[in-house]
Amino acid sequence: MAHDITLSLAQAETLSRRILHHAGFGAGHVEAITKSVVAAQRDECHSHGLYRLLGIVETANMGGLDPQAVPEVIDQAPGIVRVDARYGSSLLAFEQGLAPLKEKAERNGIAVLAINHCFHFSALWSEVEALSAMGLAGLAMNPTHAFVAPAGGVRALLGTNPFAFSWPRPGGTPYTFDFATSVVARGEIELHRRAGESIPESWALDNQGQPTTDPATALDGAMLTFGGHKGSALSTMIELLAGPLIGDALSHETQAANEEGTGRPCHGELVIALSPKAFLGEQSEAGLSHAERLFEEMLGQGARLPSKRRFEARARSLEAGVSIPAALYRDLVALSGEGGRPD
Incomplete structure (x- = not known):
């Protein structure tokens, strides 16, 4: 075009x-x-x-992150590896925590990577797919900034709080999903604003708590969770697991970087890895084959895998x-x- x-x-x-x-x-x-x-x-x-x-x-x-930060990898516990991103991007912290996470998951069956003080802006599917490429099942989640109103609320309190999962499929692409617990990712509203396009009324509220189709007004107001109270509950779970559980911030305690230098854009991320081999031993291949039967049944009905x-x-x-x-x-x-x- x-x-x-x-x-x-x-x-x-x-x-x-x-x-x-x-x-x-x-x-x-x-x-x-x-x-x-x-x-x-x-x-x-x-x-x-x-x-x-x-x-x-x-x-x-704007000074909201350190572009030269060197992450610190910490052996927190037998099943936990912690990486202090030191206010840099989460991506390098994840890469440096990946090897010890894999080793702990294969030894224990399950292991957790807790990333602290990170600036997170990226898709989570690439991280959980890195785990499934190693033969592990993986989950990842993180809070963001307070962009989303809880179900029944009218003001932003929760983050868009994405959640991702990937399951290894030998010989094929993994079963992977990655979605925000808001109706859409905030970036989708930003892209609509750049393109001069309206948004569906179900995506966001204005700053008076009323539905809006204007993306600029939505960005100044509050986004909505998907599925009403169900998405709101999942979003709250992510706040807790990737915030207080790992000693990091809740979404409403952060703020995007600004010219005044008063922003606090960094928070935490939680990644969980599970090893089919550790759970099933010699039966791990049979377990993966068993999972394939589910996918085949789904496809046989005309469903599309995420x-x-x-x-x-x-x-x-x-x-x-x-x-x-x-x-x-x-x-x-x-x-x-x-x-x-x-x-």
């Missing part, structure tokens, strides 16, 4: 690296962040793709590259400090 720019995956990676290096991010953060945003763009998860570079650079420029669209998009992007709006491309190039198309 005329108003889109198409990039190869290599060009997308080069553009991301240029932007992050120009913004002062350390080499480890550059690679971890690039891997995440390009993977999301590849899978056509536009709200978590290259667009997210705008926000993380802005946060760094992430099917994303895996199809991945196949297309590996061949044809990725497309982003020209306006977004111009904004990204401006952030890179260099003109022209990345090689």
